[in-house]
Amino acid sequence: MGDGYNFQQLKAAILTLSRATDWEVAKKEWRLVEISEADEPETCLCGHFPIIELCTISNATTAKSVDVGNVCVKRFLGFRSDLIFQSLKRVRADLDKAIGPDATAFFHERGVINDWEYQFQQSTMRKRNLSARQLASRRVINQKVIAAVRRRGLS
Template structure:
């Protein structure tokens, strides 16, 4: 359900391994980042920065960004609110702080724009194979899935060697379908990562 009062929004994140709701009292729709965003797109860079810094050991933004790593992606079963205050988000990225061990779910756009993780390419691959199981997952998605043990080394090599191939044998196509089903099951099983 969309928040009716934009001055008070609740954000779900993990602090110390426990899921908590944080009340955000400011949802100013600007980035304050030298013009990277439009005033009306609903993403608040300052709010995201404040939340990420609160979950980090570093006290400055540039150092804090280096503490974080993308560890999971998923699609929310219900609309959620990003740490920046943007609502609704469906494509969630779970990031973890490698220094503090804290974890947070952040929207796909903020992960890409501010933390530099190309999660948009992973979500594009998921959408592509959901629409057409004959398609291959993208190279970036294959790397991400391999690093997390979702696909094994042989499946990764198969994806890389057949990525641009359009005319697959029956056996190759069957293998691609099996890998794609495995990837889609991972995303579905994770729900909101």
């Protein structure tokens, strides 16, 4: 993987937790189920340290779950978790900003935002000048999303 990420180590760990023994088959068993942020740096399955932005992936066949860094989940599953974390950073800094399309879809699929909120996000995502009611709705949605991402570690 390069850049301090050991693909062979990640591959071996994932294969151990999978039913399949072939890498291409094994990686199809895994899905991104949750994202979280660590209070204290953790180590990814690939051996990379430090990671703060954690992605919990779960194996649909074996029901095993494991945390990996967002770079590995992007390279491993092809899922752009980095875009979800970027959206979180943006709305934490300014609740008036919109969460991105990837974050909107992720949180809708997990039931954090409902169908109406999902449609609202889709229709107002690119708008800069919202009415007072629209802005209030955006802030409520953003607060729900921020609250849904748990913090792990020392509390």
